Amino acid sequence: MTPDQLGFYTLLKKEVMRFWSVLGQTVTAPVITALLYLLVFAQAMKGRAPVYPGVGYTEFLVPGLIMMTVIQNAFANTSSSLMQSKMMGNIVFLQMAPIGPFEWFGAYVAAAIVRCALVALAMLLVTMPFVQLPVHAPLALLAMFLLSAGSLAVLGLIAGIVAEKFDHVAAFTNFFITPLSFLSGVFYSVHALPPLWFKASHLNPFFYMIDGFRYGFFGHADVPIVYSVLWAFGFFAAASAVCLWMLVTGYKLKR
Amino acid sequence: MSSPSASTTAAPSALSIRGIRKRYGALEALRGVSFDIQRGEFFALLGPNGAGKSTLISIIAGLVQASEGSVAVLGHDTVRDYRAARRLLGVVPQELVFDPFFKVRDMLRIQAGYYGCGKEVWPWIDEMLERLDLTAKAGSSMRALSGGMKRRVLIAQALVHKPPVVILDEPTAGVDVELRRMTWAFMSDLHRQGTTVVLTTHYLEEAQELCSRIAILDRGSVAVIEPTRQLLARHPYRFLRIKLAGAAQLPEALRPLITGESDGTLELKLETSRNPIGGVFDALRTAGIAIEDVHTREPDLEDIFIELTGHPAKAGGATAGAAK
Numbered sequence: 001m002t003p004d005q006l007g008f009y010t011l012l013k014k015e016v017m018r019f020w021s022v023l024g025q026t027v028t029a030p031v032i033t034a035l036l037y038l039l040v041f042a043q044a045m046k047g048r049a050p051v052y053p054g055v056g057y058t059e060f061l062v063p064g065l066i067m068m069t070v071i072q073n074a075f076a077n078t079s080s081s082l083m084q085s086k087m088m089g090n091i092v093f094l095q096m097a098p099i100g101p102f103e104w105f106g107a108y109v110a111a112a113i114v115r116c117a118l119v120a121l122a123m124l125l126v127t128m129p130f131v132q133l134p135v136h137a138p139l140a141l142l143a144m145f146l147l148s149a150g151s152l153a154v155l156g157l158i159a160g161i162v163a164e165k166f167d168h169v170a171a172f173t174n175f176f177i178t179p180l181s182f183l184s185g186v187f188y189s190v191h192a193l194p195p196l197w198f199k200a201s202h203l204n205p206f207f208y209m210i211d212g213f214r215y216g217f218f219g220h221a222d223v224p225i226v227y228s229v230l231w232a233f234g235f236f237a238a239a240s241a242v243c244l245w246m247l248v249t250g251y252k253l254k255r
Numbered sequence: 256m257s258s259p260s261a262s263t264t265a266a267p268s269a270l271s272i273r274g275i276r277k278r279y280g281a282l283e284a285l286r287g288v289s290f291d292i293q294r295g296e297f298f299a300l301l302g303p304n305g306a307g308k309s310t311l312i313s314i315i316a317g318l319v320q321a322s323e324g325s326v327a328v329l330g331h332d333t334v335r336d337y338r339a340a341r342r343l344l345g346v347v348p349q350e351l352v353f354d355p356f357f358k359v360r361d362m363l364r365i366q367a368g369y370y371g372c373g374k375e376v377w378p379w380i381d382e383m384l385e386r387l388d389l390t391a392k393a394g395s396s397m398r399a400l401s402g403g404m405k406r407r408v409l410i411a412q413a414l415v416h417k418p419p420v421v422i423l424d425e426p427t428a429g430v431d432v433e434l435r436r437m438t439w440a441f442m443s444d445l446h447r448q449g450t451t452v453v454l455t456t457h458y459l460e461e462a463q464e465l466c467s468r469i470a471i472l473d474r475g476s477v478a479v480i481e482p483t484r485q486l487l488a489r490h491p492y493r494f495l496r497i498k499l500a501g502a503a504q505l506p507e508a509l510r511p512l513i514t515g516e517s518d519g520t521l522e523l524k525l526e527t528s529r530n531p532i533g534g535v536f537d538a539l540r541t542a543g544i545a546i547e548d549v550h551t552r553e554p555d556l557e558d559i560f561i562e563l564t565g566h567p568a569k570a571g572g573a574t575a576g577a578a579k
């Protein structure tokens with residue numbers, strides 16, 4: 001391993017150790033929350049007509065719930081890690097080290113993806129007794145997972161860079177991430193919505209993440225999978241460009 | 256390897272600071288600072304609160320962007336060639352920062368990893384823990400350390416990658432006497448082994464004792480930069496403290512020389528050429544005044560510091576001399 005690679009690998013490991021040391025908060029808690037949604041909604045919506053042919057409501061719900069949880073946790077991981085380092089001041093250890101903006105970006109995003117993979121696998125595992133999901137398109141599934149977790153991790157980094165206090169990150173979470181992830185067709189098919197909401201949903205990037213992820217399981221979705229992949233990729237690319245620009249120029253991080 | 260722009264023939268300076276300016280809005284924290292620190296120097300960067308010492312160090316470390324100017328560490332520009340520059344540099348920040356998620360030894364190993372150093376430096380990490388009296392705390396969470404211990408971890412953390420140039424921003428602030436001595440010994444050892452050491456401190460006796468060259472920064476500019484001995488010899492005067500017997504008054508002619516008085520002891524500032532000590536004694540004898548006690552003091556860094564900057568080095572005006 002070259003010294004630069006070791007630097008990257010160490011930062012990645014440190015970021016993983018950070019959430020690992022509070023696994024109860026970072027993995028167990030979101031899995032339990034998602035399970036509660038599953039129990040409540042599956043009960044409430046029992047007996048409804050299948051959303052897609054042959055796909056019951058509980059089955060329909062699980063992929064969306066997983067993706068919603070991935071979205072929220074990817075964002076939470078990078079934003080809170082960076083924010084804590086900024087507030088505690090220990091970000092200087094990283095800033096003084098010979099670690100470039102691309103390694104910095106890569107390590108934070110990769111660590112968030114690792115956390116999301118754990119959360120997603122744990123959710124698949126605990127819902128196994130209730131629903132057995134088919135896997136229609138594993139590559140689409142993987143692509144949607146990586147692009148979505150990656151995009152939100154990058155968004156979390158941007159929020160962590162821009163925010164000057166925890167309140168700012170909390171506001172971003174409460175007024176942007178949470179509402180948009182709820183209104184993205186997790187609990188329903190957007191075809192069931194009134195026309196205006198149906199249109200509005202198509203402007204929500206999280207809608208494509210969830211829809212494309214669902215396609216990976218069932219082979220059915222509200223929009224063609226190509227659109228979902230392109231939307232998620234576009235979102236990831238745009239957010240990454242902004243974030244890397246911030247890291248390269250030292251925006252807000254270097255006074 | 257990138258070569259320094261100025262002197263390509265000579266080996267590059269440990270630190271080369273060129274025309275550094277830093278503006279924070281209307282405030283100009285650094286107003287064109289330029290100097291070089293040679294390899295193997297033990298260098299003190301002094302100055303009153305707010306002089307710009309930490310800002311300069313932050314610019315060297317890559318934490319702050321200079322508004323103008325450049326810095327090179329052993330010939331490597333800290334912006335264009337930041338990876339090489341940072342591998343050659345270790346910085347102990349002034350603030351007691353730490354990562355509460357990690358234990359002491361783990362934190363040091365992680366920091367080494369950032370610099371591309373793996374298991375080969377683990378023995379060195381343990382050696383530093385031993386030297387800094389932290390072995391017993393190696394497995395403790397950073398959260399559980401006292402301020403002085405955190406400070407020592409910061410010192411170790413700056414040295415994990417064995418940098419040839421080390422900058423310590425007030426390493427002995429808030430540290431007890433015994434620990435301060437330990438820190439001094441540690442820094443001296445580093446220096447003896449060839450490391451270039453740069454130190455900031457408000458304890459001037461520390462700089463006077465350890466450092467061979469001193470720069471005094473005042474309101475963002477270098478007020479003076481000289482070898483310590485030369486700086487001390489700059490003012491050819493000495494202080495005479497005398498306690499007169501009974502309620503005797505100093506003769507009129509000597510009154511203008513008084514610079515201080517405490518508990519009946521007068522302090523006179525004598526220029527060696529114009530007011531030889533013998534002259535004072537003669538004047539007292541002529542006036543028939545008996546001396547109860549007498550004591551002389553060479554000017555120290557504190558006196559020179561006050562002359563140059565107009566402030567005492569430490570808040571509250573307690574001078575290094577008085578503390579002796």
Ligand SMILES: Nc1ncnc2c1ncn2[C@@H]1O[C@H](COP(=O)(O)OP(=O)(O)OP(=O)(O)O)[C@@H](O)[C@H]1O
Nearest residue numbers: 255279284302303304305306307308309310311349
């Ligand atoms: N981030 C910042 N934003 C605005 N002003 C700043 C910032 N950092 C430092 N300053 C100002 O720059 C000046 C120099 O500060 P600096 O911390 O470099 O002083 P110093 O010499 O290290 O002082 P001390 O001995 O107290 O540590 C001060 O006036 C300070 O208020």
Ligand SMILES: [Mg+2]
Nearest residue numbers: 308309310349
């Ligand atoms: Mg300072």
